Amino acid sequence: MRRQNRAISPEFTQLVAQQHQQLRSFVRTLGVAPDWVDDLAQEAFLVAWRERDSFDAQRDIGKWLRGIARNLVRNELRKDQRRKRILHERLSEILVGSPDDAAEAADWEQCRMPVLRDCVEQLAPKSRQIVAGRYGDGWMAPDLADHLGMTAAAVRQALMRIREQLKQCIEFQMAED
Amino acid sequence: MAHDRFDELIGRLLDDDISSDQLDELAQVAAADPLKLQRLREHLLFSDRLSQYEDELRDEQRFLSALQVRAHAADDTADFVSQVVASVTGETAGLRNQGPSPQSQHHDRGWSRFRGLAGWATAAAALLLLAAMLISQAIDAGKDEPWPQIAGGDLAELTEVNDSGVAVLTRIAGLQETTTSDWRVGETIPRGTMAWDAGLLQLEFYGGATVVVEGPAQLELLDESRVTLQLGRLWAHIPIPARGFAVLAPSFELVDVGTEFGLNVSRDGVAEIHVFDGKVELYDLESNRNQTTRRELNAGDALTIDRDGTSKPIEAQDADFVTPTRLSQMADVHRQGQLRDWQAFRDTLQDDPRIVAYFPFDRSADDDRLLIGYGPNGSSLTGAIVGCEWSQGRWPGKTSLQFKRPGDRVRISIPGEFESLTYSTWLRVDGLDRQYNSLLLTDGFRRDSPHWQILQDGTLILGMRHSNRVLHGYRSDSIFSLFRLGQWVHLATVYDSGQGHVTHYVNGERTTREPLKGPAFALLTIGDATIGNWSVPTNRNRRSSIRNLNGCMDELIVFGQALDDHEVHRIYEVGRP
Numbered sequence: 001m002r003r004q005n006r007a008i009s010p011e012f013t014q015l016v017a018q019q020h021q022q023l024r025s026f027v028r029t030l031g032v033a034p035d036w037v038d039d040l041a042q043e044a045f046l047v048a049w050r051e052r053d054s055f056d057a058q059r060d061i062g063k064w065l066r067g068i069a070r071n072l073v074r075n076e077l078r079k080d081q082r083r084k085r086i087l088h089e090r091l092s093e094i095l096v097g098s099p100d101d102a103a104e105a106a107d108w109e110q111c112r113m114p115v116l117r118d119c120v121e122q123l124a125p126k127s128r129q130i131v132a133g134r135y136g137d138g139w140m141a142p143d144l145a146d147h148l149g150m151t152a153a154a155v156r157q158a159l160m161r162i163r164e165q166l167k168q169c170i171e172f173q174m175a176e177d
Numbered sequence: 178m179a180h181d182r183f184d185e186l187i188g189r190l191l192d193d194d195i196s197s198d199q200l201d202e203l204a205q206v207a208a209a210d211p212l213k214l215q216r217l218r219e220h221l222l223f224s225d226r227l228s229q230y231e232d233e234l235r236d237e238q239r240f241l242s243a244l245q246v247r248a249h250a251a252d253d254t255a256d257f258v259s260q261v262v263a264s265v266t267g268e269t270a271g272l273r274n275q276g277p278s279p280q281s282q283h284h285d286r287g288w289s290r291f292r293g294l295a296g297w298a299t300a301a302a303a304l305l306l307l308a309a310m311l312i313s314q315a316i317d318a319g320k321d322e323p324w325p326q327i328a329g330g331d332l333a334e335l336t337e338v339n340d341s342g343v344a345v346l347t348r349i350a351g352l353q354e355t356t357t358s359d360w361r362v363g364e365t366i367p368r369g370t371m372a373w374d375a376g377l378l379q380l381e382f383y384g385g386a387t388v389v390v391e392g393p394a395q396l397e398l399l400d401e402s403r404v405t406l407q408l409g410r411l412w413a414h415i416p417i418p419a420r421g422f423a424v425l426a427p428s429f430e431l432v433d434v435g436t437e438f439g440l441n442v443s444r445d446g447v448a449e450i451h452v453f454d455g456k457v458e459l460y461d462l463e464s465n466r467n468q469t470t471r472r473e474l475n476a477g478d479a480l481t482i483d484r485d486g487t488s489k490p491i492e493a494q495d496a497d498f499v500t501p502t503r504l505s506q507m508a509d510v511h512r513q514g515q516l517r518d519w520q521a522f523r524d525t526l527q528d529d530p531r532i533v534a535y536f537p538f539d540r541s542a543d544d545d546r547l548l549i550g551y552g553p554n555g556s557s558l559t560g561a562i563v564g565c566e567w568s569q570g571r572w573p574g575k576t577s578l579q580f581k582r583p584g585d586r587v588r589i590s591i592p593g594e595f596e597s598l599t600y601s602t603w604l605r606v607d608g609l610d611r612q613y614n615s616l617l618l619t620d621g622f623r624r625d626s627p628h629w630q631i632l633q634d635g636t637l638i639l640g641m642r643h644s645n646r647v648l649h650g651y652r653s654d655s656i657f658s659l660f661r662l663g664q665w666v667h668l669a670t671v672y673d674s675g676q677g678h679v680t681h682y683v684n685g686e687r688t689t690r691e692p693l694k695g696p697a698f699a700l701l702t703i704g705d706a707t708i709g710n711w712s713v714p715t716n717r718n719r720r721s722s723i724r725n726l727n728g729c730m731d732e733l734i735v736f737g738q739a740l741d742d743h744e745v746h747r748i749y750e751v752g753r754p
Contacts, residue, residue: 024229025221120227136232140193
């Protein structure tokens with residue numbers, strides 16, 4: 001018999017609040033389709049909640065959650081094509097198969113919103129506009145390009161550059177702390 | 178591959194604008210080069226982080242609320258969970274996981290770790306968080322919740338369907354006392370016995386034969402070109418592609434070689450054969466069409482054959498048999514009667530004080546782009562038809578609106594606030610093309626404004642946002658199998674706040690009843706809404722999902738009260754085609 005776990009406890013909610021940003025982003029790096037990232041991350045938390053008894057106190061909770069997410073994605077790969085929540089089978093296989101090493105585990109700790117916020121808000125106005133258009137309003141590059149008088153390729157390049165800038169900014173800030 | 182090309186592919190991937198060939202290419206390069214793979218992962222990571230930061234639909238409160246809702250609803254996923262956990266155990270060495278652990282004696286061990294991790298974050302801190310969630314509700318009101326995140330969002334897979342049918346039922350007149358099933362025109366008939374006391378039906382066999390049978394009759398469909406007639410009067414037309422169609426009678430087998438014939442089998446087992454055109458062959462029963470038993474009958478021949486096989490010629494009598502043309506006329510007369518009954522019902526319904534909105538889908542002679550309806554107390558209520566075309570409804574002479582293209586819809590506005598609601602519609606679903614196929618959807622997805630639709634797996638669902646944190650889809654069992662497509666069906670859903678449940682009905686019968694998951698925050702409202710599609714308030718540049726219906730609707734009623742089983746059944750009975 002399963003224990004009564006109709007709703008998750010406040011303590012677990014707190015844990016989710018600490019971990020969800022990292023876990024959701026991690027799920028995306030496994031090649032899960034953007035619309036299904038949060039859904040799959042929630043599923044991982046539900047599994048963790050149900051199986052909380054089996055968690056070994058000595059282990060890294062983030063790593064445990066990532067292991068669950070990885071297995072959920074492996075399950076996706078076995079599913080019928082129509083129901084898959086991943087973008088591309090081969091791509092997900094490669095991404096799921098790449099190791100979660102120690103250095104990277106530390107990176108996941110960097111996934112905190114305040115640092116990201118500082119870095120995003122420091123972007124040049126045009127870059128900020130591109131980020132807001134793409135990620136806030138859901139414009140795709142061709143539409144955004146029309147709006148900003150650029151080409152779609154230039155918008156995609158700008159976004160590539162912005163993501164790299166943000167990575168550097170965050171690494172810099174973390175080193176300063 | 179050039180670095181630029183790889184970046185371009187990543188750029189396209191993250192713009193959700195990548196072809197499957199490009200994905201193949203990306204995967205191939207990433208697999209071969211660990212540095213490129215790492216680069217891809219970083220961009221995926223930062224893309225998601227930016228999305229979390231910018232996209233209000235992904236904010237933390239929403240994520241936590243959806244998780245809470247799912248935790249409530251997660252009981253049925255127990256098996257799935259144990260599978261996943263078993264595989265986690267395999268991967269992470271050192272996890273002493275016994276699979277889905279029962280009341281373990283180490284019950285609190287892992288759990289205390291969570292507390293430890295939380296550190297100072299005690300229950301009090303968590304309560305603060307919950308308080309923040311409550312406050313955020315007010316801000317969130319009016320936004321649509323991505324449905325896949327709510328309970329039951331993981332759609333049951335459409336089961337693979339095999340066609341077990343051998344014929345389609347194409348006409349009916351005055352059927353009585355059918356013993357096996359409540360047959361409908363358009364229904365696929367599988368192998369098996371059909372029996373009825375009176376009335377006629379027409380079957381079109383997959384092999385090409387058309388057969389009209391008059392009751393009392395007992396007919397067994399053996400396959401797509403073979404039947405056994407134990408009792409009844411059968412008329413058959415066998416076009417050339419259907420040659421070889423066989424009827425097994427009590428003492429012989431009749432094989433048709435391209436013709437029209439009548440066969441009557443009476444209760445005492447005496448058979449009468451009339452060949453109207455072409456010819457038929459007779460063989461002794463169970464002789465495996467032994468040529469020595471073969472007899473041939475030509476156009477104009479008629480014969481009686483006793484149970485013992487003795488036969489004698491008789492005079493041909495085609496007037497005793499009902500042909501498809503005559504059956505069609507009889508069915509029309511019957512349907513005109515049904516249409517008149519329904520029209521009388523329609524006229525009384527307009528005065529029903531419980532009516533909130535009634536659309537009989539009668540094409541207006543004055544302006545056929547308006548859907549004329551009735552509101553409370555006989556007031557008028559007009560819908561704006563967008564795209565849809567008029568089509569035939571349940572009966573000849575009754576109109577319906579056809580919803581087909583992604584833009585097709587009827588815009589309506591239904592004022593008022595209600596404690597309970599009853600939805601009733603007659604429709605013909607031609608396909609479940611979308612994940613969500615709209616019947617009547619309120620704009621956006623506001624609190625206490627229900628969404629009534631059909632999911633792609635064939636279930637009927639009433640989606641309710643009870644509060645910002647409690648979203649629930651009240652789902653029926655699957656209603657639409659492949660074989661119900663193209664048939665007129667009556668659907669009704671009752672939201673009964675007094676009794677505290679939601680009930681779904683199909684063809685007048687209750688299929689599913691589920692307790693309310695939460696009290697409505699306030700009274701239910703419909704307001705601006707769309708029939709057969711979904712209209713989302715334009716929210717900056719967000720793309721709206723397509724939820725267009727593929728099919729015809731020829732009646733829609735919304736009552737401001739909960740109807741009971743009996744009343745729903747009556748609407749079905751008076752409206753059944």
